[in-house]
Amino acid sequence: MAEGLTDIRTRERKETIMKILALLHTENNTLPKAAFEVLTAAKRLDGELIVAILGSQAAAAANSIAGCGALKFLTVEGAAFEKPRYATDAAAATALLQAAAADIVLAPNTSRFARALPGAAYRVGAHIDTHIIAITAQDGAVKAQRWFYRQRILSTFSRAARPWILLVEGGINAPFEGTAGSANAEAVAVTLGDQRTTINGIKAPAADAQTIRPDAEILFVAGAGWTKKQKDGQYHIGKAGSLIQGFLTMAKASLGSSKSLVDLKSEGQETLSFMSHMNQVGQTGSTPRHQKGLSTCCHGEEPHAVGWRFITERRALNLDANCGWAQGKADVVYIADAFEVVAKINALLG
């Protein structure tokens, strides 16, 4: 029977509809917030949605988002995929990408996927871009946005090649809220090669020493000024440490550091004992996302520009009224002694 006009239109429409894959992973047997955020971004694109999940309890996780409107759910779970590891995660992601055969793949830019998905992209002949902060689609043309040169230059770009994998930054999209149900997830088989890497576990600082809190509303950034000679000509590093830790506890803040401060430790100089390179924000550090940021005793571009790109409200506390780095970058700069002000803040918060 000859193909009718309606059939042709239906076929053409089907041929032009994008297949969108939301590729997610579980964390502690459930989907992390970043996965729900990616789901929101994926649903915003005009196309057929497929959801793929890897990790422990992936099928249960699929049930938790059964009402998201996906055409189908694919999962990989099992002992080999419980912990993040390149060899197993890349193999699982490859199998899921092949099973989904999507045009556009959105995935969270978590450490697990940032490690494994570029390798999986290579295996399936896909292209991959990371740290995506915005995605738009119109008539099948997808455009993405990300920063280059460490948050200095912003670019909007696209690729014609498919599949195209986009790792989406956290905190950009609202988490998806939907109903649970039965997803009838399809388990995808994974072929694993030799595994030479054994995961020993997660090494976390002691609960009272945990100073990096990605979900905190406030980021407190300490600069090297805390470790310099103070007004009385003496060093007060111990006092600086207790003031900063007091603030972190009472304000439930996350701790960032300038490069010069964390470098003191590797150079063998006395510094704040709880500070490590993990706290560093800026050029060779992180670029955390928090609503508010208070920088103290900082002088330099890293805390004020690069590391603070995603801090919405910024205030600084230092002794230099002419600090060129703070001017134009912070909303308010207080010219005062940080030791005195933070002690007073802690008293008021307590």
Place this chain on the structure above:
Amino acid sequence: MSTGFQIVVCGSLVPDPLQTLEPVTTPQGPGLKNETMLPSVLDPWSAHALFEAAHLAKQVAGSKVWLVSLGPKAKLQQLMMTVAQKVPFELVAVDGSASGFTDAHLVAAALADAILALPGLDKSKLLVFGGCASASRDASVTMQLVCERLGISEFFAGVDEITVAADGSFRVLERIEGGQYLDSTCASAPAVLAWATGNLPEPPNNPQIGMLNMRGVMPALQKAKPAAIGVGGLAYEKVEIPAQKRATRIVKDASTDDIAKEIVEWLKA
């Protein structure tokens, strides 16, 4: 371990972080204003990888370090004047663009080709180091693509520590979310490690190491193979520096009490 590692560090140049960067359009795609004139440094995370490589080579007898660097030859030569004084290595130069706007897939192909062409390469001893991201493209993708192109199955991202055991196995600490580390053990080389900052300070300049390295640097630069590195399949629609200037309010001559009170009100708002 008696035979040592072959440690290949991938690292190139980026504009000095203190330089003001201004994007421009070139026939090859986006670029930076006066890009050829901008002072450069070794990419910071790659630099950490290089220092860790040299440290590891010192600990494991029989190890050797190569630095595979993709960038414009003339700029690489300038860069080597400082980098070569830090730690001992043999340079392998690849002549091509070091722009952050180039496609990581093309860069990875050029780096992998250069590694595979190393004389005497023994994959069973191979550790490939690099930065966990560059300060230019900042994609955290290139090293995984190099890993795949080399046919290596073990990859570690955001590495801060490697500890080698007597049997050649090594323990790796990788940065993950929330200030935590993923702690794993790899039974043997080959592996690819994309470094975060590690734990070592920048080594002081050592003119003797510099002289030793420079003997190999000039011939390496002369032998540098050209690589056609461009934007590849990327179509840039807009490249800009968004206006970020804030109207900063400077609070001078206020009492400690008033400042603290204002900050607390802001924190609680």
